[in-house]
Amino acid sequence: MKKKLFLTIIMVLSLICSQSALAKGQQQKPKIPDTVMEISKENTYPNPTQDLPYLQPSELSQALIDTSTVPIENPDLIRILNETSISDAPLAFGYRATIYLGEWALNYESTETATNWEYQKINTNFNDNRGGKSPIQMHYKQEAQKSIKGGLTAKVPEAEHVKKMMLLKAMKKTNLPLSFETIIGAGTKTEQIYNVPRKKLGYLYAYAPAVNEKGKVTYGEVYLVLKGNKKSIVVKNVTSQGIGAWIPLQDHVTFGFVTTDQPK
Template identity: 75%
Template sequence: MKKWIMISLFSVFLLHPCVSEANVKLPSSVVDISKENTYPNPTQNLPYLQPSELAKELLASANVKIKNPELIRLLNESSISSTPFAIGYKATIYLGQWPLNYESTETTTNWEYQKVNTNFYDNRGGKAPVRLMYKQEMQKHVRGGLTASVPNEEAVKKMMLLTAMSKTNLPLSFSTFIGAGTKKEQMYNVHARKLGYLYAYAPAVNEKGKVTYGEVYIVLKGNKKSVLVKNVTSQGIGAWIPVQDRLSFSFVSSDIPR
């Protein structure tokens, strides 16, 4: 008796909750520019997939932990009909080689990941302090990325991004912009006979861990169904993930040009 495997287009998503920054203590030099940024960065509301009942059953049966949202989506889109006459029926369906899960070992933040702007005032000829304010001179595109080349890079980046967002509660993205003309009403005094330099840096999270790969099969035996993973391998991986709409300021007063 044949058993039919049908593909439906149904999958359920739970949107990532609005981020807060309770898990990371922000230095006093770090400011939020989300309202002032002249470039509207899209919010990275990556979906958390809610497994279907079938997907839950298959995931629980797997011999290796599966957390890849794309693979869970594929299982969500599958349906296997049951029949009371399936005694003796056997089938093995190959789904391909997948990154199965990512395990984080270290998550740190570099608040001065990339310098994006310098504001300057020469007050060497002045007799009174002058206030210097941040203004973005040119649009800047801050990019992150993986520290090594791995198979199925986009799926790995999604898993690492979800992990880093969960651990830090920071608004993260592998690509973010600071728009030209962005201002912040935070003043710095350049004293008389001094040069003032205000540097702005884009922060980023450094995520490190291990990604596990394997060949995934759906095994059907009678009315039983399970997931089998073969040829499992692991690889160390790291990533730099910029923090959206946050800047770290550093003010320097000097007697001579820098």
């Protein structure tokens, strides 16, 4: 009897943990609302594809990274380590060397990722049907080219390195096409129809969505230490700092349609 009760408790706990993990995963990948439309094909300004794949460390780089007590994720530092070549010397007994590689932003730890689907208003289309006798149709058309820029919410050292790491983490967590700058070209339009009733005014607002990424960046002085044929990375003077960033979605627009009796 006790054994059956114990097994039942284990099964219930496992189910709760699985549901919790599933819910967490679902929170990390936001559902795109029906009011949001991808316009990569319609956009008159061809945004470059944001391609920041995770840089794979070489065998030597990975061996060095594994010796560090502080996680190293900075792709630019990994690239330097990938270009490093150290040969084993048969008579290296007693050989010592310490090479200073500089102060680096070593890693970024994400603590919160949220999406603002109306981050910045980029366009307003208007149609007056107050004198009409039947509904009329209107469409979205971008009146002027609009550049939507994101960025860090505070000044930090190695800002460009920090932005790369935050972008990689946010893209992985949300599975959304993110970029610190995206442009909507003038004349961009969609075929989606919005009906303005008679005796009404219609306003179609367009917004650029963006992700708000928050977390912690860790800095440290990096040394390459050679002792005989042993190689390692030592990180000194480690500091951490909280940081946030706004990162726009590329080629996506959120629409808000409103009808009213009086001009706004």
